[in-house]
Amino acid sequence: MTTNIVESINSVLRFARMLPVVHLIDEITNLLVCWFRQRGELAMKSHSTLCPDLGEIKLRKRLDAASRMNVVKINEVEYNVLDGDLNGLVHLQNRSCTCRKFDLEQLPCKHAIAVCRHLKLNPYSFASSYYTRATWAAAYAESIYPVPPEATWVIPENLKKVKILPPLCKVMPGRRKTQRIPSKGEKSRQKKCSRCGVKGHYRST
Template sequence: MMIIVLTTQVEELLQARVVRASFLDVQETDPNQYEVRSGAYMNVVNLSQKKCSCCMFDVDKLPCIHAIAAAQTANVSRISKCHPYFRTEYLRLGYAKSVMSKDETCPLPNNVVEKRVKTPPVRTQSRRPKLTRAEGPFEIAMQSKRPRKAHCCGNCGHTGHNRQTCND
């Protein structure tokens, strides 16, 4: 039986990132820092501080593709680099305590009981309504994305220049 540590949606997101991370080149600079290259781009990942120069690791609190590639090189679990908020145990603990019912021994004042809360006034937008809804970050990430192919020269096949600026 497999123990599920992360929530299902986060695990699917990380699995999609693992596929994209397999195309990256990783070089260790010191035991905690790694240089991750994809074509002409380079990112620096610090696994102990959970930081990456692309800043996605800092914002999402989930390892980006660069951090996953570095973790695979360092033989570190990608799950250990996720924030505890994304763990199923943390989610279960949030619902573990019961919610207290209304205390009948302490009555509310009459002015509070008699007060009615009105709904806020709603004004319709003056422009044409949107037909499609905005997708969330998880929905965008879950779409099948392949890493971009590095552009290369038509003459020599190297990256970083084109046919017109080729020296060969």
């Protein structure tokens, strides 16, 4: 089980969550500006065909593994790759393999790379466009601008008359929670007893 992107953002903004709404939005805007600038510069400096952290590293590892495989041609589009451990039936036209990695990741598996070497084809051409450096750079090509001062805002007259009320919610008594509740199947971090060092109880209990 993995934590979704909402929990990741929640962890980054764990200190800014206590700020007023306007300052929280400014903090989120500044964070996105920093992320877009850093990732955009990394994409422009990269000279690899695929994204270095995802496609390029995986494909290079599979290139080494594919060099020790034998390819048997079945017909014009299907090839049986003898892996020695788990053979793969590759269909180049459909970009699929019986190991399912080519189908799910849309990145050539080691069996498909062995077929590409056998046919003297470029395995990079069979990778999805989502893994390319151009797509990575295009994702961070836009600019995010800060919100100008309120005195410079141009607000139509019909919107000035609209009153936005806060949502109706019941504030529960007690101290507000600052940590999320672990989902089912996720390991909860239990604190150790300060006396014996064993989880599951405390010094007072």
